[in-house]
Amino acid sequence: MAKPAEVTDADFETEVIKSTVPVLVDFWAPWCGPCRMVAPIVEELADEYNGRVRFFKLNTDDNVQTASRYGIRSIPTLLVFKGGEPVAQVIGFRPKSELKRTLDSVVA
């Protein structure tokens, strides 16, 4: 299983911004119920899009800089990056089918 790796303020630039393939970042925190519901779906997506999209989790409690840089004010938020820029955003819990549509629109 291609589990999403943790990304932090320190390595966000290298892992996400400079990535040559699109990246999905799951902004979450341990105290957020809906985030815990999103996590297994993101793990499944990481499997299905393995090789085409990279997947990361960013703990907003520990990585305030990145969260505030992208104006995250609600979690879960999923941000999809392409060429270092955020190109798609999903706020709140959404069904897997909708997340796939979002990813497909970016990958295509």
Next chain:
Amino acid sequence: MVTREYDIAIIGGGPAGLAAGLYAARARRRALLIEKGVLGGQISLTELVENYPGIPSINGFDLAQAMHKQAESYGLETEYVEVTGIERGNTKWLMRTTGDGFRAKAVIITAGADYNRLGVPGEERLTGRGVSYCATCDAAFFKGQEVAVVGGGDAAMDEGLFAARFASKVTVIHRRDQLRAGRILQERAFANPAMNFVWNTVVTEVLGDEQVSGVRLRNAITGEESTLPVAAVFVFIGQHPNTDFLKGLVPMDAGHHILVDDWMATELPGLYAAGDVRQNSARQVATSVGDAVTAAIAADHYISDSFPD
């Protein structure tokens, strides 16, 4: 599209649906729980449930997970799809969903309720950018900032108190001159120095470009308008039952709550409703669970009577 067969289908995975699932599965009925979003429903957004008898304090999401695990251990199946319509076949109920179709001898509707939105300019545009319906999810992003909570019920106080752990000031905006919240929550709210109260006032607009910068207010009595600068608005102004997909099928009251008898049975054979979707629900975890258990027992009896082997 495949149609799968069950004895009892349960629509909605909040406390009511999870409890119905437990009883249906323990009655050795082939039982399916259909959930469109997050298991636990409204309580999955509740930081602490403190009024479920026997459990002094538990996170809402954890309580829902525990209920689900318990029901699954007896064979409850779960599907994460949305029911778009249900209809009566010859003897069974048919459910259309965003995925497979399902057929069941009895159906228990535990679709719960969804929060109301303010319905004012700026609200939708700034959702996730300072407008929030879940303080437990989002309050931490407003550390040391001033925020507003709209509403005067249990949810407003509960979430307001949670927001007060992070925000420097929480202003509760309520359209009446007193709270509707339970006494203990009221006491806590009034005792918290970060909590402030603006009475007889409604929000008429959420202000801000990229992020919320404030709310426009109107005093409901004097009509006087004012602006309150805040970084976030948490909205808790009641809820509406999720019964749209049943319109025209089953009798409801003016507020779209389903009418049921003492056994949670609707007028239609084998169709039950429990928890926040039914008329006169007390809208508590404990009462929803009680409703649903009643409905599951009734559905089990109905199946025995109507489908003799």
